Amino acid sequence: MTARLPARFTAPRAATLPPVSPRPTLRDVATAAGVHPATASRALNEATRSLVRPATVERVREVASALGYQVNPIARSLKTSRSETVGVLIPDLTNPLFPPIVRGIEDALGASGYTVLTANTDNDPARESSNFAAMQARQVDGFIVATARLDDPLMHEAALRGVPMVMVNRQTEQLDVSVVAGDDATGIARTVDHLVGLGHRDIAHVAGPLDVSTGAVRLRAFRTAMQGHGLPDDRVVVAEAYSEAAGRTASLELLDGAVPTAVVAGNDLLAIGSYDALEERGLICPDDVSIVGFNDMPFIGRLRPPLTSVRVPQYELGVEAARLLLDRLSGRTVTPRVVLLPVQLVVRGSTAPPRG
């Protein structure tokens, strides 16, 4: 429903006001300070300030602040071909994993004067590619990418071309780019240890998509951990996406065979899908089947039952990725690094000893 405003509100005073007075330009400042625009530019610019006599610097700065001068980043960008802007590519902002990461990125970059451009790709390579190009056209100084697939020619090529870039959470196969991620392998190992410690021996894995690193790494870690305990490592189904629906489908497939006593889900959304599947089959968690998630999404501990999960420091992931990119942009660091942040198993009500 669209409501027109009541009469007393309609006043479109905006239209009748004088147009906003144009922002003062560098010329204005220079003129007012009695110097040449080039000098004003040097005085106002951190890096070139030392070239100007202190008294002049002082005068220019005073005039500038008196006039309320702010540089025009557009004009500056045109000249310098940098933009103090960073592009962030994520699969989907409504996946609860990403908001804390993006928030961390924005906080860290914002503190250094950078602005953030975000785009959602929905895991569609075409959208990834077009968004990437659009951001490059806007002269972004670098990228933080959370959408990488293991085989991702776009990322690889960009890296080869020297585009400043950091991957967060997910990575490509060719490690020619810096990465910040949670320590997935350790997380999965702790998870399996926990379940085995409870007495489980028939443990299945609902893996995430294997074309992204998190899916592949966690699957490999699951197999390794199971082997380490001398248990069968082949109880695996692969979900088509990191979504509740895909988790449900994969879990139903699993439950159609022999029902395991525990399920290690590739992430929390898949775990919720497992909840759904269990419920449909009339099974109770954790009485019939224990379930463990991954990521420890916000509020995941308040579900019914509270989900045991691996806490990944999402906000810090974003902050660290931003830091790596800033290092790269400032030219301090140039060789790619891999930063794995520690994770922690958070045991809650979705795991219990197997029955009888």
Place this chain on the structure above:
Amino acid sequence: MTARLPARFTAPRAATLPPVSPRPTLRDVATAAGVHPATASRALNEATRSLVRPATVERVREVASALGYQVNPIARSLKTSRSETVGVLIPDLTNPLFPPIVRGIEDALGASGYTVLTANTDNDPARESSNFAAMQARQVDGFIVATARLDDPLMHEAALRGVPMVMVNRQTEQLDVSVVAGDDATGIARTVDHLVGLGHRDIAHVAGPLDVSTGAVRLRAFRTAMQGHGLPDDRVVVAEAYSEAAGRTASLELLDGAVPTAVVAGNDLLAIGSYDALEERGLICPDDVSIVGFNDMPFIGRLRPPLTSVRVPQYELGVEAARLLLDRLSGRTVTPRVVLLPVQLVVRGSTAPPRG
């Protein structure tokens, strides 16, 4: 822990590659097509295309795509003083209410070629103000604001100056700006009706902060609805923020007096805080106290107990706000409008008849 890459990965091939070939410019296209840059510009520009001979248009466009030409938005912005960019101000991206809204905004604006700049203000007027200024400096064409307080001089002044702007979810007192929000008053009325229908008569309200419209509007709606049922409307506590912690504090205060049989929370986060408070006092929801939230955040129906809440179409809120802004930017609409999207009470397990 920071891991250096194994030797086989270190190859900084990026540094050794030839520098990325410079993007072709409008001149390059013009030269290659044998026309003047001005003609190329006109041929490539939707609005001026009709001024140039169709055959020439064709030739220029072919050359452009052959060279992989893309306009330089920076240069264009400098010339046109528009940027095809919109600023979005939100309190906090990690509040689950906002990701769907932002996603809706990005989808709708992206479809029209606009790019989105977001900033988190944490409800701090100073941050709101500095982010607003920074975005204006970057020549954003307009704003979508989810941070408005009822008395918000910054917003008011910007509106008076004719800055294109749309408020989403929250609004200011002086309605000189377009607004897109959920129909809060109806939502609260339905909530109270529902509780009264279950037999509740002692109903309290944990209100959100009264300096933002949602807090004030929902409180007023609560009072009106209670009066409509001939019930006391003064069982109200006000939370300091829309957060779980503030909800807990406010609810504890409430429970220190006579315990009501039902609580209408100002939003879902406050409702979760009420869950906490109840638990601390050894009370059970819904057996001892029914609780209703507002917004129907993602996964809120999977809590323990599943929260009865008012579903607000968050994604659509974002889409509609973007549309209003696009209308304004295109000059089609200039008078502010208020769009209230319909909401819906979703009854779940947190509400039940009061005990015998």
Place this chain on the structure above:
DNA sequence: TTGTACGCGTTATCAA
């Protein structure tokens, strides 16, 4: 229908 000429606001280079 196309070309000419200029300027958007800034910074880099060169000269003084």
Place this chain on the structure above:
DNA sequence: TTGATAACGCGTACAA
């Protein structure tokens, strides 16, 4: 230490 000049890439009056 400062000034003059040009250029970043584009769009647009104006002229032809």
